[in-house]
Amino acid sequence: MRDAFRIIKSFPSLPRLVVVDLDYTLWPFYCHSRSEHDYAELYPQAREILLALHEMGIGVAIASRTPTPNIARAFLLKLGLGSIFIAKEMFPSRSPKTEHFERIHRRTMVPYNQMLFFDDEKRNIDAVHLDASDDIILTLCYIFFVDEHFSTYFSIRSASIPSPTKLEYELP
Template structure:
């Protein structure tokens, strides 16, 4: 049995997982850059990532974990602009994503497409993908063997606790599924 501390790929939803808004309805361009960590929309709505997002993305990047975005947003261009304006470390956040997948419908499509584009289909099949998402309906990604980690609280989004628990539960799940083989 191979014990792994990180999945091969971590998939993030955007709205209410990485930032506290629906980017297709709550924010309106143009955006003013207040700092590398904050933008303000046309009506003065201030937007940043949830507090722990930066250190989580940096940790994954340092450990060579593939980072994927999967969003059902109707305005991918707004999401991309926000990911470009908001920085993580000294780079635009968008630079940390190996793949960004958009569109309505099940995230099984988003994740299958990303795995195919990145040559990670066998890793997906082996249970080495984890999705962090606030919407329970997206747990259908389990049908393609992507582990679903729920982001429960929209006030805090993706926190260190949610992240650590998600990876711990995934690791336990992976061990038990490998034990059955």
């Protein structure tokens, strides 16, 4: 977990809340293609990062459109991660994840501009940004998984940064 602490502490400012998707963001499968009795596994770095965030006092929440939230909850419990999330918004939805974020915001009272969102689907990132009103500004991240390591492309949108900034980071 030391690597995750070192990497996270290297950033000049940190969010108050990190919001993550589940399928193909924390684990390499779709929940709805599995049974709650199946073995659950995470991407290699996911546990270390989640636990480091939690221990550093950074809130962690889930925004997932899974059609099988019962399976997702079962996997989180099997993985010993159920208690680290301060909000779990897991419900099927055809709409973008803006509804998930509204619920997370109401539950946590964390301002949108102090949230960081990780998702494997660019359309979710784009939809949350496009549906956001001027006072709902999120820091959005799109994760690509490659060879059990991930590169994160940060699209930072705020009033002080008129166009997206792209940073690339790869974990060892």
